[in-house]
Amino acid sequence: MYRYDEFDHSFVQARVAQFRDQVDRRLAGEITEDQFRPLRLMNGVYLQLHAYMLRVAVPYGTLSSKQMRMLAHIARTYDKGYGHFTTRQNIQYNWPALSDIPAILADLASVEMHAIQTSGNCIRNVTADHFAGAAADEVADPRPYAEILRQWSSVHPEFSYLPRKFKIAVTGAERDRAAIQTHDIGLHLKKNENGELGFAVWVGGGQGRTPILAKKIRDFLPEEHLLSYATAIVRVYNLHGRRDNKYKARIKILVHETGTEEFARQVEAEWAALKDGALTLPEADIRAIESYFVPPALAARPEGDAAVKLARLDSRSFGEWLDQNVVTHKHPDYAAVTISLKGIGEVPGDATDSQMDAVADLAERYAFDEIRVSHEQNLILPHVARADLKAVYDRLVEIGFATANSNLITDIIACPGLDYCALANARSISVAQDISRRFASLDRQKDIGELKLKISGCINACGHHHVGHIGILGVEKKGAELYQVTLGGSGDENASIGEIIGRGFGPDEITDAIEKIVDTYLAHRSGPSEKFLDAYRRLGPAPFKEALYASEAKAA
Numbered sequence: 001m002y003r004y005d006e007f008d009h010s011f012v013q014a015r016v017a018q019f020r021d022q023v024d025r026r027l028a029g030e031i032t033e034d035q036f037r038p039l040r041l042m043n044g045v046y047l048q049l050h051a052y053m054l055r056v057a058v059p060y061g062t063l064s065s066k067q068m069r070m071l072a073h074i075a076r077t078y079d080k081g082y083g084h085f086t087t088r089q090n091i092q093y094n095w096p097a098l099s100d101i102p103a104i105l106a107d108l109a110s111v112e113m114h115a116i117q118t119s120g121n122c123i124r125n126v127t128a129d130h131f132a133g134a135a136a137d138e139v140a141d142p143r144p145y146a147e148i149l150r151q152w153s154s155v156h157p158e159f160s161y162l163p164r165k166f167k168i169a170v171t172g173a174e175r176d177r178a179a180i181q182t183h184d185i186g187l188h189l190k191k192n193e194n195g196e197l198g199f200a201v202w203v204g205g206g207q208g209r210t211p212i213l214a215k216k217i218r219d220f221l222p223e224e225h226l227l228s229y230a231t232a233i234v235r236v237y238n239l240h241g242r243r244d245n246k247y248k249a250r251i252k253i254l255v256h257e258t259g260t261e262e263f264a265r266q267v268e269a270e271w272a273a274l275k276d277g278a279l280t281l282p283e284a285d286i287r288a289i290e291s292y293f294v295p296p297a298l299a300a301r302p303e304g305d306a307a308v309k310l311a312r313l314d315s316r317s318f319g320e321w322l323d324q325n326v327v328t329h330k331h332p333d334y335a336a337v338t339i340s341l342k343g344i345g346e347v348p349g350d351a352t353d354s355q356m357d358a359v360a361d362l363a364e365r366y367a368f369d370e371i372r373v374s375h376e377q378n379l380i381l382p383h384v385a386r387a388d389l390k391a392v393y394d395r396l397v398e399i400g401f402a403t404a405n406s407n408l409i410t411d412i413i414a415c416p417g418l419d420y421c422a423l424a425n426a427r428s429i430s431v432a433q434d435i436s437r438r439f440a441s442l443d444r445q446k447d448i449g450e451l452k453l454k455i456s457g458c459i460n461a462c463g464h465h466h467v468g469h470i471g472i473l474g475v476e477k478k479g480a481e482l483y484q485v486t487l488g489g490s491g492d493e494n495a496s497i498g499e500i501i502g503r504g505f506g507p508d509e510i511t512d513a514i515e516k517i518v519d520t521y522l523a524h525r526s527g528p529s530e531k532f533l534d535a536y537r538r539l540g541p542a543p544f545k546e547a548l549y550a551s552e553a554k555a556a
Helices: 006-027 033-041 065-078 098-109 143-153 223-240 251-258 260-272 283-291 304-314 316-325 353-366 386-399 429-438 442-448 510-524 532-539 542-555
Strands: 045-047 052-056 062-064 082-085 091-093 168-171 185-191 197-203 215-222 326-328 334-339 350-352 370-373 379-385 453-456 470-477 480-487
Touching: 006 033, 006 098, 033 045, 052 098, 062 065, 065 082, 065 091, 065 098, 065 353, 143 168, 143 223, 143 283, 185 223, 197 223, 197 260, 215 223, 215 260, 223 251, 223 260, 223 283, 251 260, 304 316, 304 386, 316 326, 316 334, 316 386, 316 442, 334 386, 350 353, 353 370, 353 379, 353 386, 379 386, 429 453, 429 510, 442 510, 470 510, 480 510, 510 532, 510 542, 532 542
Parallel strands: 168 185, 453 470
Antiparallel strands: 045 052, 052 091, 062 370, 082 091, 082 350, 185 197, 197 215, 326 334, 334 379, 370 379, 470 480
16 A cells, blocks of 8 residues: 655645645635635535535545544544545545634544545546455556556646546456546556556546547557656647536547547647656656555465355355455455445445444454445455455444445445535435335345446436446426436446436336336346346337336327
8 A cells, every 4th residue: 555755745734734724714704715715626625515525535445444544533523423435436524614624634644645636627536446456357456557647646737727627547457347438538457468568548438417438549558658648648638628618628528529539649649749758657666656555465264265154054144245245356265345335225325433443443453454445435345364254244244334235226326416515406315215225125136136226416427327227317307306317327348328218207206217127127138147237238228118108108
């Protein structure tokens, strides 16, 4: 795990002191809210529907136990006892007093954390595969490259005032668990025919008002050229991106309007002047950063198989959790564990201070002091001995985090929606809770199989509904909340944008509509092994529209 150097420490402390002065001036009335707005956004502070909100960066989703305990301390001391983990692998606090935020930032700095570039028209928190360094299928750990990008982009003088926010994601496996095609820049770490590491480069993805999948502009970029090529991309965007219309300001619009081939040509031309220059990464520097991410020394624990087998016989619920929330590790005696923050009827992504403390304890005792935040709003223990899985499970049961629903219909991604967000048109949380309760039966969820349901409370798509197998978008119509349904979206290596299925549904109709969609899938699938997304791609929208709207058509 990366550790701050002297520059990092002094830089973050200086920013804390600077923001403390800015807050004091705002509270004293020396500057207006309009004057304060760009200053607070530079430090991750938003003005939400009811209060200020602080978004804390968790670079590439990696936390230590000490850092998780600090997040718990902040929730307990300065907020209402909980935090909300987001699809950017960050955490948000929804109720801090403005006067307390400098103290919060100082506390964060004491454990090498901050809130810089979690908002504003800059390069945001760089995200990565939440199983990085543990996944059995990865070519290499993508986090060293994410850290290199973090260092390069932090308060970058040329890229601090881009036309719009800018997001980068990195994955190190063929199975894309970082949703790189929905990002402004997506990087797929791979090896060429000579065994050399490099990246396939995707550009121009994004959701929001105009959902567009990224386009591949280079199949293989040698690792030493990562920064020079990224600079070329962002420089072309900074020069030509729209600044006259915020709805057309993202790089996805520039790539779309320019054309992929022409955009790639401009990037290559810009890169020609940068290639082999000062931005070229020396091999020694790459390996130095890589040394921070060396996996822990995993001692052989061959007793794990027998322990797991015995525990399965003793506890059906443990077996169900094991099947759903535990994945294969590089080391045969270990596993990676998904801690679901999606308890039945609970708020997706929320964790209380005591739950965060308990997860920190588990990581320290059983997972080599490491925790990940996934973009699916769950927590991960990446390195757990199979022999310790039952002990971990038992503790998760005690804290309410043992729901065995990873990748099932109740593992819902949802933004805070109208309960918190000033931009939202509709509630997301209550819809997620209702759907979760409707499909509470684990036997039913397992029969349905893998199904990613995602909910956004407005067109900004913070809930990633466009790439949900089932997506729900809350809109406002004639003063009332209405929920539009999309089907067939995906954020993995076979990414797709969901199709709008028809008219929207009211708050009291949407859960029934989702159930009809699921029942239609079950009735039409070719067999239990055909997943929802595969069935939808085979069948198309017709049977689902028939199920949802047939009675209306007959009445007309």
